[in-house]
Amino acid sequence: MKTILLLVGKTANKHFTAGINDYSERISHYMPFEIQYIPELKNTRKLTEEQQKNMEGELIMKVLHPSDTVVLLDEHGKEFRSVEYAEWLERKRNISRKLVFVIGGPYGFSEEIYNRANEKISLSKMTFSHQMVRLIFTEQLYRACTIIKGEPYHHE
Template identity: 75%
Template sequence: MKTILILVGKTQNKHFIAGINDYTERIAHYMPFEIRTIPELKNTKSLTEAQQKEKEGQLILQELQNSDTVVLLDEHGKEFRSIELADWLLHKQNTARRLVFIIGGPYGFSPEVYARANDKISLSRLTFSHQMVRLIFVEQLYRACTIIKGEPYHHE
């Protein structure tokens, strides 16, 4: 199973970039994994929130294949403990050809992206910056991989 993380806009903070790159390399030892970045929209001051979500949504949908299993990282999604996420991921590895996670822009997702999604996951009830969520997610994905393999990274 190929796993893809789609992001809207570049990661700005050099510390987050270093952490994301570190975990991306680690994840690659367990599964094919890549991050795709959709460019940030230009001149957003003239757009409403809905227009911005719509335009970002069109760009996101262009990245998807019909057979993809699409999972949105969304505040209204399911919350998992790390071991539960690992179980969920193991199930997806047995049923999905391409598992695509999406972190949207600052206003979330368009209705069309929500309609295309197969699932939604929340990393926490707390609110994190979109930049920080990227690092937290790849760390949790790596943690799930190590749990599946029975490696000692996760302690419970």
Template identity: 70%
Template sequence: MKTTLILVGKTNGKLFNEGIDDYAKRIGHYTPFAVKVLPELKSTKSLSESQQKDKEGKMILKTISPSDFVVLLDEHGTEYRSMEFAKWVEKRRNSGRDLVFVIGGPYGFSPDVYNRADALISLSRMTFSHQMVRLIFVEQLYRACTIIKGEPYHHE
């Protein structure tokens, strides 16, 4: 089973990129893992929020296969403690389906993407920048991998 993180738009900032790359490599020691960056939309000033979400949504849906278990990182999603998230990830991995996490653009997701999603996860009730969410999420996914393996990275 493969795990993929889909990002809409590139990550800005050397610090964020280095952190994401570091955790992506670490995750790769536990499971096949890839980060797919979808291109940012051009000329968005002439597009409404809804039009932007629809265009981004079409790109996201083209990247996902019908058999994937799709998880949107969304402020209205379920919040997990790290141990709970690790159990959740392990259960999904055991299902045999590829696990695809998606961090959308600045306005969230289109209705079509929400309809395709199998689950929604929220990292916090607080609001973080899209750049920060990327780094926080890959760290939590790495933490889940170490918890599943019983390694000492996480302390209760």
């Protein structure tokens, strides 16, 4: 199974980028993994939040294929403990050809993207910046890989 992390816009903070790159490289030892970027919208000051979400949604939809299993990182999604997430990921790996996790822009997702998604997951009840979520998610994906393999990274 190929796993893709689809992001709206580049990661702005160099410290986040360094951490994301580190975890991405580690994840690649366990599964085919890549990060894809949707270009950030320009001149958004004149756009409403809804217009911005819809325009980002159109760009996201162009990248997705009908057979993709699409999982949104969303504050209203299902929450997991790390071990539960690893079990969930293992199940997905057995039934999906391509698993696409999507982290939207600062205002979330358009209705079209919510309708396309197969699932939504949440990293916490707390709110994080869409930039910070990228680092937290890649660490959790790496952690899940080590749990699946029975490696000592995660302590319970």
